[in-house]
Structures are given as structure tokens and as C-alpha cells.
Amino acid sequence: MRWLRTSIFVSVTALLSVCLDYALGSSASEGHANALIDALSPEAKVYFPNSTEFSTLTSRWSSLAEPIVNVAVVPATEDDVVKIVQYANKANLPILAFNGAHAAITTLGRMHGGIEIYLGQLSSVNIAPDNKTVTVGGGTLSKNVTDTLWSAGKETVTGTCECVSVLGPGLGGGHGWLQGHYGLVTDQFVSMNVVLADGTLQTIDADSDLWWGMKGAGQNFGIVTSLTSKIYDRSQTDWAIETLIFDGDNVEALYQAANDHFSNIPVDLINWSYWLNIPTADPNKPIILFYIIQEGVTSVDPTYTKPFHDIGPISVEADSGTYKDLAAWVQIAVDSAPCQKAGLAHPRFPAYIKEYNISAQKLAYEAYAANVSGDSPFSSSIYMFEGYPVQGVQAIDGDSAAFAFRSDNILTAPLITYTPAGKELDDQAAELGNRLREIIHQGTGSNELHTYVNYAYGDETPQNWYGYEQWRQDRLKALKNKYDPEGRFSFFAPVQ
Structure with missing residues (x-):
């Protein structure tokens, strides 16, 4: 796949420089293009305005108060997400992760130029050997999870709509058909890999102080690149x-x-x-x-x-x-x-x-x-x-x-x-x-x-x-100040 990387680089380096010039000002140069593209895996993709792919990847379900992005990057690995966030930090560019793109919240419109991280290639469903958990890629849609688990005689709580991701609703709680049995989507979380605002990839679970915040306000703290959730024997067929x-x-x-x-x-x-x-x-x-x-x-x-x-x-x-x-x-x-x-x-x-x-x-x-x-x-x-x-x-x-x-x-x-x-x-x-x-x-x-x-x-x-309880608001703000003090992840329902 090295040819693909080379092809992307040759055809769009100049355009990337233009896009980054727009976002960064006159200090941007072709070196910026080299730095981003060279940092990514060969299967990663980079798209720019005026291309069909860019239009497709940046389109949202609701056209009200849409975020404005200059570059759409499609990571192929978790490490690609790390590299994109690190690059954006160095270049002082805003970032926003896209999944099913069904959130219609107008706070997303506060993003005026930056990098979209489209997680569609991080799509996978792997049932653990003990049949008690499933690990899914950060861009996996709900339908892929439910279909895969159904074929294996298993089930879990996902969002009801097939075209949204598992993590999109899950990070905000997540209602689902099976919640009467098992709780919300977020209640199924066992562990996750998350790229934090400082550009590090960390695996977190119930032992982390951040775990509480990820289960209901997770869009404020990082980009989840993979998730492990509980699964159950399928209770009913009909x-x-x-x-x-x-x-x-x-x-x-x-x-x-x-x-x-x-x-x-x-x-x-x-x-x-x-x-x-x-x-x-x-x-x-x-x-x-x-x-x-x-x-x-x-x-x-x-x-x-x-x-x-x-x-x-x-x-x-x-x-x-x-x-x-x-x-x-x-x-x-x-x-x-x-x-x-x-x-x-x-x-x-x-x-x-x-x-x-x-x-x-x-x-x-x-x-x-x-x-x-x-x-x-x-x-x-x-x-x-x-x-x-x-x-x-x-x-x-x-x-x-x-x-x-x-x-x-x-x-x-x-x-x-x-x-x-x-x-x-x-x-x-x-x-x-x-x-x-x-x-x-x-x-x-x-x-x-x-x-x-x-x-x-x-x-x-x-x-x-x-929530109205002061301790909730204080706890969320403390987590934000610890894990994202510069507000890198503040376009979706910010906690402060």
C-alpha cells in the first residue's frame, strides 16, 4: 500500500499546504504537509475541499451549525489518531472526531477551520475467547455490532439507530432496546483506548479517575479508538x-x-x-x-x-x-x-x-x-x-x-x-x-x-x-482541567 501513500502525497501536498496556510497563517509551508502525511500509516487517507471524498466525509446528518474543517483525515490505526492529535497540537489546529455524524448540537458550529478525524476505518468487532466481552473499533456502527453478536448467539446494548456508531451515543449514556435488562450503552463499558488531549494513547478502565467522566460526558475528554464492552447470551429470538x-x-x-x-x-x-x-x-x-x-x-x-x-x-x-x-x-x-x-x-x-x-x-x-x-x-x-x-x-x-x-x-x-x-x-x-x-x-x-x-x-x-448536583459539575470540571486544560475537546456539549 506504499503506492497509495505516495500517490496521496504527490497529488495533495500543495493543496494541504494551502489548507494549512488558511488555518495557520503565512507560517504554513510544504513542510507541514510532509510532517502530517509522513507521520501516518500507509493505509491512512487525507482529503481536502473540492474533492468528492472530502464532501462525503464532512457531510453531516443535520446541516445546522456545522463544524468547518479544512482537512479530513481518515486514520487506519490507533497510532494514526495519536499522530494526528500530536500534529494538531504542534500546529495549534482544532480537531474534531467524526463517526456517524448524526449529532445535531449547535455547539459543533464553534469549530471554525481545523482537522476532522473520521474514524470509519477503525471498524472491527472481536468477541473475546471467553464470550464475555466484545472489543470494537472506535468507528464501528451499531448495526455491525448487533449483527455480529447475533450470529454468535450474543447481544449487548447499542443505540437503537443502525447508522450511528456504538460510541457516539454510548459516550453520552446511550439508550437501547435491551436497556431494561442490562442498563445503558455506557453501563456495558469494560475498558477503552482513548487518545487524550496531550496526544497520548491510554487504556483506561474503572481504576482510572477519568472512567466516571467517560460514561456520560466522554466527548469532552478524548477520542476513543477502541472499546471493550460486556456481552450476554442472547435471551430471546422472537x-x-x-x-x-x-x-x-x-x-x-x-x-x-x-x-x-x-x-x-x-x-x-x-x-x-x-x-x-x-x-x-x-x-x-x-x-x-x-x-x-x-x-x-x-x-x-x-x-x-x-x-x-x-x-x-x-x-x-x-x-x-x-x-x-x-x-x-x-x-x-x-x-x-x-x-x-x-x-x-x-x-x-x-x-x-x-x-x-x-x-x-x-x-x-x-x-x-x-x-x-x-x-x-x-x-x-x-x-x-x-x-x-x-x-x-x-x-x-x-x-x-x-x-x-x-x-x-x-x-x-x-x-x-x-x-x-x-x-x-x-x-x-x-x-x-x-x-x-x-x-x-x-x-x-x-x-x-x-x-x-x-x-x-x-x-x-x-x-x-x-445533572444539577454541584458535585457532578465540580467533578466534571476537575477532570476537564486535569485531562484537557486547553479545551481541545470542547465542541460537543462542553462541560465548562
């Missing part, structure tokens, strides 16, 4: 779903029934719902798409579905399959629309709640329908309500990780989707998303707004992301 569509007029009855029957959701059950426009079901206002998913059966138990049938859905569709079908059933598989990068803006405005406040649900629906119906620029938006079993999450000591909101039961988030058309429309989307979130938050009766950092918009506070 899964089933019922998909019910309701008229928006049923919002109060529907969520009252959800409170009545799913307030302590069984460990084998998941309840999601979406508010969205489906003109063939209702041409005038958003419908409610309501999912009831059950593990270990070929059809969902009527005990769970009858109360919702009695409300009178527009339609009911049942399906059965395996764990590998779940993402497609709820429209977040690799080939589903939400996994595509189409140049749209996708800001989210998350809020955790313990149960549905029926009046707040009604008010939120009315405000949502008024703003996304008809020819609204936000007509492709979705309001998401994710109800997972929480037994495994709440069985783990809440002080054991930076993830702070184990006592909450339901994750809500309006996802305001639109074609970017300037600041005025961006501001309208932010106003709408925050207004909808505030309606739901006020329904909790709490002064504290708890948000899921992986869905965050970017105008929240560290308390909203990482």
Missing part, C-alpha cells in the same frame, strides 16, 4: 410489534392510557410514538404513530394492545421477526430516511419526563400541529416520545457515571426538520422547538430541565446535560 395510527384528536386518551398501562413498563416491552404528517392518513393535521414492541413473542400480548385498540385507531398493523428487524420497524434502519444525509437541518429539543402530563401533551400537540401542518417549512418534522424499560438502568448506582438522569422514564424531543434557508428560518425553528419542549417541561412541575445530551440542541446548560 420479537413482535404493533403499529397503531391515531387521529390527533385522541392525544389525551392515548397518553392517559399510556400512563395507566405503561407507567411501570415491563422489562420485555417498549413503547414509542411519533407525531408526524402522513397526508394519506390525515391530510389536515399530524397523526400519532404509536408503537408497542414486545420481546420473546411472535405477536404482542393483547393485554398490552387492547386498551389502545379500544380508543379507536385509524389503522393497526402487526409484524414479527427478530431483534435485527427493530430498527426497520420504527424507521431508523440504515436504508431508512432518517439515516440519509440530504442537506436538511434536524435540530432536536430533548426533555426527560417521568410520566405524561395529559394537559401538556394536548397543548404541545396543538402547538406542534399549528406550526407543521399544510405548507409549513417544518412539515417534515417529527415529535418523538421514547418509552424504554428502565429496570436495568435504575439498578445501577446513579453516582457511578457522569450520566445523571437515571430516575427519568420517558425521552421526549421535537425534531424540527427543514431545508435551510438562512438565519431567520433557523431562528424560527429554534423558537418552535424550545417552545414545544418548554410545554412538556412545565408539565413535569420541576424547575430542573433534564435533557439527553446526544439529542441536545446546544442552548442548554451543563446542568441540563450532566
Whole structure:
């Protein structure tokens, strides 16, 4: 592969110098290009603006407040990541690791020129000989892990969406289908290799003071190049779903029934719902798409579905399959629309709640329908309500990780989707998303707004992301000052 390295060097050295001139000023020279390229392994790749590869690697799922990068580097080894960080430190260039690129948080837009580290080549899944752990590369997507483990009769908690990485959601906590059994994605962590801000590669585990921070606020402290996680014998083969569509007029009855029957959701059950426009079901206002998913059966138990049938859905569709079908059933598989990068803006405005406040649900629906119906620029938006079993999450000591909101039961988030058309429309989307979130938050009766950092918009506070307890904030700041005193990793939901 030496020819590849030589080819890259010959064809792009001049362009790299231009890019680094832009980032560094007049002091950059061809020597900078030599230093970076020569430091990398032969299989590493370097791409620059105006190339197809650069456009592909730098495109994000949400086009709002995108980071600006001058060079996209694709490491082939963990040591490549070390060399890139060391180079960036010496050249005083900002760095940002990319994985599935699905985070839509606006704080990423604070990166104005620098090096993108695209982790896609660090993709691997290796089950340990004792069948108790799996080691994955830092760029491995969730689907690769679940498929590999399934074939081996194993399972673990990954994010629900197939096109995101394991570590993307995991470093921020990470909700998943199996969390009722085992806890969050982050609760499965055993050890990890992480490149720290000083350019060193360290293996850390529960013996490190940094371990606590990596489990819920990990994007603030380094770039994880490999991860070892717990795995388990596959508990069930069969899964089933019922998909019910309701008229928006049923919002109060529907969520009252959800409170009545799913307030302590069984460990084998998941309840999601979406508010969205489906003109063939209702041409005038958003419908409610309501999912009831059950593990270990070929059809969902009527005990769970009858109360919702009695409300009178527009339609009911049942399906059965395996764990590998779940993402497609709820429209977040690799080939589903939400996994595509189409140049749209996708800001989210998350809020955790313990149960549905029926009046707040009604008010939120009315405000949502008024703003996304008809020819609204936000007509492709979705309001998401994710109800997972929480037994495994709440069985783990809440002080054991930076993830702070184990006592909450339901994750809500309006996802305001639109074609970017300037600041005025961006501001309208932010106003709408925050207004909808505030309606739901006020329904909790709490002064504290708890948000899921992986869905965050970017105008929240560290308390909203990482917990209101002062000791949590102090501990995160102390870790930041120790491991990243110059704030190299501060573009994603910074702790300070």
C-alpha cells in the first residue's frame, strides 16, 4: 500500500499546504504537509475541499451549525489518531472526531477551520475467547455490532439507530432496546483506548479517575479508538410489534392510557410514538404513530394492545421477526430516511419526563400541529416520545457515571426538520422547538430541565446535560482541567 501513500502525497501536498496556510497563517509551508502525511500509516487517507471524498466525509446528518474543517483525515490505526492529535497540537489546529455524524448540537458550529478525524476505518468487532466481552473499533456502527453478536448467539446494548456508531451515543449514556435488562450503552463499558488531549494513547478502565467522566460526558475528554464492552447470551429470538395510527384528536386518551398501562413498563416491552404528517392518513393535521414492541413473542400480548385498540385507531398493523428487524420497524434502519444525509437541518429539543402530563401533551400537540401542518417549512418534522424499560438502568448506582438522569422514564424531543434557508428560518425553528419542549417541561412541575445530551440542541446548560448536583459539575470540571486544560475537546456539549 506504499503506492497509495505516495500517490496521496504527490497529488495533495500543495493543496494541504494551502489548507494549512488558511488555518495557520503565512507560517504554513510544504513542510507541514510532509510532517502530517509522513507521520501516518500507509493505509491512512487525507482529503481536502473540492474533492468528492472530502464532501462525503464532512457531510453531516443535520446541516445546522456545522463544524468547518479544512482537512479530513481518515486514520487506519490507533497510532494514526495519536499522530494526528500530536500534529494538531504542534500546529495549534482544532480537531474534531467524526463517526456517524448524526449529532445535531449547535455547539459543533464553534469549530471554525481545523482537522476532522473520521474514524470509519477503525471498524472491527472481536468477541473475546471467553464470550464475555466484545472489543470494537472506535468507528464501528451499531448495526455491525448487533449483527455480529447475533450470529454468535450474543447481544449487548447499542443505540437503537443502525447508522450511528456504538460510541457516539454510548459516550453520552446511550439508550437501547435491551436497556431494561442490562442498563445503558455506557453501563456495558469494560475498558477503552482513548487518545487524550496531550496526544497520548491510554487504556483506561474503572481504576482510572477519568472512567466516571467517560460514561456520560466522554466527548469532552478524548477520542476513543477502541472499546471493550460486556456481552450476554442472547435471551430471546422472537420479537413482535404493533403499529397503531391515531387521529390527533385522541392525544389525551392515548397518553392517559399510556400512563395507566405503561407507567411501570415491563422489562420485555417498549413503547414509542411519533407525531408526524402522513397526508394519506390525515391530510389536515399530524397523526400519532404509536408503537408497542414486545420481546420473546411472535405477536404482542393483547393485554398490552387492547386498551389502545379500544380508543379507536385509524389503522393497526402487526409484524414479527427478530431483534435485527427493530430498527426497520420504527424507521431508523440504515436504508431508512432518517439515516440519509440530504442537506436538511434536524435540530432536536430533548426533555426527560417521568410520566405524561395529559394537559401538556394536548397543548404541545396543538402547538406542534399549528406550526407543521399544510405548507409549513417544518412539515417534515417529527415529535418523538421514547418509552424504554428502565429496570436495568435504575439498578445501577446513579453516582457511578457522569450520566445523571437515571430516575427519568420517558425521552421526549421535537425534531424540527427543514431545508435551510438562512438565519431567520433557523431562528424560527429554534423558537418552535424550545417552545414545544418548554410545554412538556412545565408539565413535569420541576424547575430542573433534564435533557439527553446526544439529542441536545446546544442552548442548554451543563446542568441540563450532566445533572444539577454541584458535585457532578465540580467533578466534571476537575477532570476537564486535569485531562484537557486547553479545551481541545470542547465542541460537543462542553462541560465548562
